[in-house]
Amino acid sequence: MAAKTPATRAVPSPLEWEYAPAPEAREIVRLEERYGLFIGGERVAPRSRKWFATTSPATEEHLADVALAGARDVDLAVQAGRGAFEDGWSTLRPAERAKYLFRIARLIQERSRELAVAEALDGGKPIKESRDVDIPLAAAHFFYYAGWADKLEYAFPNRKPRPLGVAGQIIPWNFPLLMLAWKIAPALACGNTVVLKPAESTPLTALIFTDICRQAALPPGVVNIITGDGSTGAHLVKHPDLDKVAFTGSTEVGKAIRRELAGTGVKLTLELGGKAANIVFDDCALDQAVEGIVNGIYFNQGHVCCAGSRLLVQESIYEPLVAKLKRRLRTIRVGDPLDKNTDLGAINSRMQLDRIRELVASGEEEGAEMYQPPCVLPEKGYWFAPTVFTNVAQSSRIAQEEIFGPVLSVLTFRTPAEAVEKANNTPYGLSAGVWTEKGSRILWMAERLRAGVIWANTFNRFDPTSPFGGYKESGFGREGGLHGLEPYLRFDR
Amino acid sequence: MPQAALLPRDVDLPLDLRLPRVGAVDAVALEARAGELAKRSIKKASKLAALDLAIRMMDLTTLEGADTPGKVAALCAKAMRPDPADASIPAVAAVCVYPNLVAVAKKRLAGSSVKVASVATAFPSGQSPLAVKLADVREAVALGADEIDMVIDRGAFLSGRYAKVVDEIVRVKEACGSTHLKVILETGELGTYDNVRRASLLAIAAGADFIKTSTGKVSPAATLPVTLCMLEVIRDVHDETGRIIGMKPAGGIRTAKQAIQYLCVLKETLGTAWMTPDLFRFGASSLLNDVLMQIRKQRSGAYQSGDYFTID
Numbered sequence: 001m002a003a004k005t006p007a008t009r010a011v012p013s014p015l016e017w018e019y020a021p022a023p024e025a026r027e028i029v030r031l032e033e034r035y036g037l038f039i040g041g042e043r044v045a046p047r048s049r050k051w052f053a054t055t056s057p058a059t060e061e062h063l064a065d066v067a068l069a070g071a072r073d074v075d076l077a078v079q080a081g082r083g084a085f086e087d088g089w090s091t092l093r094p095a096e097r098a099k100y101l102f103r104i105a106r107l108i109q110e111r112s113r114e115l116a117v118a119e120a121l122d123g124g125k126p127i128k129e130s131r132d133v134d135i136p137l138a139a140a141h142f143f144y145y146a147g148w149a150d151k152l153e154y155a156f157p158n159r160k161p162r163p164l165g166v167a168g169q170i171i172p173w174n175f176p177l178l179m180l181a182w183k184i185a186p187a188l189a190c191g192n193t194v195v196l197k198p199a200e201s202t203p204l205t206a207l208i209f210t211d212i213c214r215q216a217a218l219p220p221g222v223v224n225i226i227t228g229d230g231s232t233g234a235h236l237v238k239h240p241d242l243d244k245v246a247f248t249g250s251t252e253v254g255k256a257i258r259r260e261l262a263g264t265g266v267k268l269t270l271e272l273g274g275k276a277a278n279i280v281f282d283d284c285a286l287d288q289a290v291e292g293i294v295n296g297i298y299f300n301q302g303h304v305c306c307a308g309s310r311l312l313v314q315e316s317i318y319e320p321l322v323a324k325l326k327r328r329l330r331t332i333r334v335g336d337p338l339d340k341n342t343d344l345g346a347i348n349s350r351m352q353l354d355r356i357r358e359l360v361a362s363g364e365e366e367g368a369e370m371y372q373p374p375c376v377l378p379e380k381g382y383w384f385a386p387t388v389f390t391n392v393a394q395s396s397r398i399a400q401e402e403i404f405g406p407v408l409s410v411l412t413f414r415t416p417a418e419a420v421e422k423a424n425n426t427p428y429g430l431s432a433g434v435w436t437e438k439g440s441r442i443l444w445m446a447e448r449l450r451a452g453v454i455w456a457n458t459f460n461r462f463d464p465t466s467p468f469g470g471y472k473e474s475g476f477g478r479e480g481g482l483h484g485l486e487p488y489l490r491f492d493r
Numbered sequence: 494m495p496q497a498a499l500l501p502r503d504v505d506l507p508l509d510l511r512l513p514r515v516g517a518v519d520a521v522a523l524e525a526r527a528g529e530l531a532k533r534s535i536k537k538a539s540k541l542a543a544l545d546l547a548i549r550m551m552d553l554t555t556l557e558g559a560d561t562p563g564k565v566a567a568l569c570a571k572a573m574r575p576d577p578a579d580a581s582i583p584a585v586a587a588v589c590v591y592p593n594l595v596a597v598a599k600k601r602l603a604g605s606s607v608k609v610a611s612v613a614t615a616f617p618s619g620q621s622p623l624a625v626k627l628a629d630v631r632e633a634v635a636l637g638a639d640e641i642d643m644v645i646d647r648g649a650f651l652s653g654r655y656a657k658v659v660d661e662i663v664r665v666k667e668a669c670g671s672t673h674l675k676v677i678l679e680t681g682e683l684g685t686y687d688n689v690r691r692a693s694l695l696a697i698a699a700g701a702d703f704i705k706t707s708t709g710k711v712s713p714a715a716t717l718p719v720t721l722c723m724l725e726v727i728r729d730v731h732d733e734t735g736r737i738i739g740m741k742p743a744g745g746i747r748t749a750k751q752a753i754q755y756l757c758v759l760k761e762t763l764g765t766a767w768m769t770p771d772l773f774r775f776g777a778s779s780l781l782n783d784v785l786m787q788i789r790k791q792r793s794g795a796y797q798s799g800d801y802f803t804i805d
Binding site: 289320 | 543
């Protein structure tokens with residue numbers, strides 16, 4: 001845009017119109033005091049006799065006590081999964097398996113408000129996101145894989161697909177129910193049984209899901225849910241009777257799991273961290289690119305493995321773009337996750353908040369320029385204002401390490417080739433975004449970017465039909481789409 | 494309307510520099526953003542404030558072949574006192590009529606704050622010689638119109654004759670003199686948001702005080718995304734030149750809920766500074782009664798039947 005000196009004139013200010021609080025009613029979620037483990041279709045007390053609290057990160061309010069599964073509990077859960085696998089689930093007519101999945105999908109839809117509120121309460125994400133993204137997508141995944149259950153022969157012609165057995169699945173805290181759906185739906189559709197461990201800080205929707213399994217009359221032991229901490233996950237991964245492990249989480253833990261499973265013959269998929277480049281060319285639709293950048297990094301407080309955390313801007317539009325971005329940041333509404341107008345909720349845990357603060361401090365030390373819009377953060381709970389760093393060097397930590405928070409690092413480039421070079425210059429390779437009105441450039445970039453997902457003129461769009469997964473340290477294996485079936489199948493030929 | 498203070502004539506958009514960099518609009522993302530803003534939940538005091546403002550921003554409109562002095566007189570009464578049972582309800586911003594009815598409206602509204610807006614320039618098609626259009630404008634101004642709502646020549650625009658479009662607006666602006674000029678793009682005929690953006694810039698460069706979506710005679714008329722697109726142009730123009738341009742979505746806005754959605758888009762795009770009848774108007778004929786009904790619901794807690802609101 002032209003750098004003409006603006007004839008600044010005061011705009012009249014007739015009305016300070018503020019949105020009144022619009023909280024979603026939380027009564028729809030009836031919390032129990034204590035949640036046991038879900039093993040063999042029953043809620044059982046943990047043999048470990050250990051419990052831990054799950055809290056709301058927005059208020060630090062205690063929500064419920066949850067069982068902490070130990071080695072013996074994990075063993076029982078895997079046994080239950082094995083029993084169900086051998087006792088009919090793996091040989092059930094595929095169309096019958098599909099029926100259960102369709103039932104689960106419909107039940108998620110029926111109970112969507114309850115699940116959305118629980119997700120916002122337990123994880124701190126804004127209700128508008130859990131309501132409009134997490135829960136509908138989780139239902140969509142079950143619907144989608146329900147459709148594949150009796151068509152596997154057509155998905156893999158002439159290859160005789162067979163289920164693997166029992167899958168151990170560990171999911172993260174950023175999209176609790178959605179990640180559960182990504183894991184359980186394809187596993188069940190392919191005829192496997194599962195033992196799933198939800199994240200320590202967000203077990204609630206998985207526990208509500210156990211009730212959905214009961215409502216759907218799913219045979220006991222097909223889905224087992226064991227809550228716990230890192231030690232529970234470690235017991236699960238080490239269990240000798242698993243056929244498959246699927247993990248979504250940090251690269252560090254992913255590496256440890258891979259070491260653990262090396263040579264065991266257990267199939268593995270890992271969906272790990274990312275440091276995605278969101279690349280903005282000077283011929284883009286500027287205002288919409290700004291929306292895409294905001295959605296790319298501030299969606300779900302930036303707790304998104306594929307978040308567009310590195311903004312690469314063509315130098316010729318750097319100034320207007322950054323000005324527009326900063327102004328847009330001032331309209332982001334930070335606060336109560338249950339308020340229907342909240343755009344940015346609470347940071348998921350104290351631990352994550354500390355990590356974000358540490359990395360942001362390093363960014364300041366390394367000389368990057370920080371911008372945060374004026375906003376009042378609640379006193380209780382874990383909060384971090386939306387943040388933009390400009391003047392970021394490719395070598396600084398905030399440009400290299402995954403922050404997993406609402407923090408954007410802005411870098412510049414001059415030519416498409418330089419954009420590709422900088423975008424690929426990372427140990428990760430989960431996603432990337434390209435913003436340009438020129439179709440040929442989108443294709444040129446997509447050929448060269450080493451990332452599992454490349455979005456053009458959009459960001460953070462998910463669909464069950466589309467595979468998702470990473471390059472390099474972002475993991476391997478794909479979830480979603482036809483590709484998402486393969487990790488849960490073996491082939492006789 | 495204090496347009497002289499807001500819109501100095503001496504600041505010009507460098508059109509020749511500007512046109513090659515009109516900028517693009519991504520339809521999918523624009524509609525997604527408008528859809529997000531439409532989901533804002535506006536309650537209680539902020540809802541009442543919005544509804545009150547919506548009335549003060551309203552151009553109460555009748556543009557029918559069947560319009561008569563009687564019809565316009567009734568509309569004017571409604572404009573000054575929308576709810577006979579409630580004196581706290583403000584008057585609307587203006588009534589909008591055909592040139593032939595300007596004199597009636599002017600007389601009926603004398604002494605009130607309500608302005609008279611007249612459509613002109615061979616409304617709604619704009620398919621007449623320039624001389625006819627200019628005569629149309631001069632007549633309306635002479636009859637006492639405070640505001641002129643002109644249409645652009647879409648035939649010229651869609652065939653790429655942008656200079657003709659600009660020229661006409663410049664001439665109409667001259668004919669208006671100090672009368673406030675709203676330029677109707679008829680977005681429903683422009684086909685793409687890119688065209689809406691381009692036409693908005695042309696209109697502003699040529700001297701529009703307001704840009705307006707539609708005549709109300711073409712479907713679709715005003716939509717939330719098209720309004721967002723035009724507000725983004727207004728924001729860009731303000732960023733670059735300091736010029737302050739108003740916005741008027743017109744046609745198809747029938748419910749209080751819709752009106753509030755527009756106000757959310759306005760607030761989150763241009764800020765509360767633009768939330769004044771001087772800079773934002775709703776062109777509507779049936780919106781007012783729904784707003785009145787919602788205000789009474791908000792205050793009393795109960796809906797009343799349509800029979801408690803006058804039909805004019």
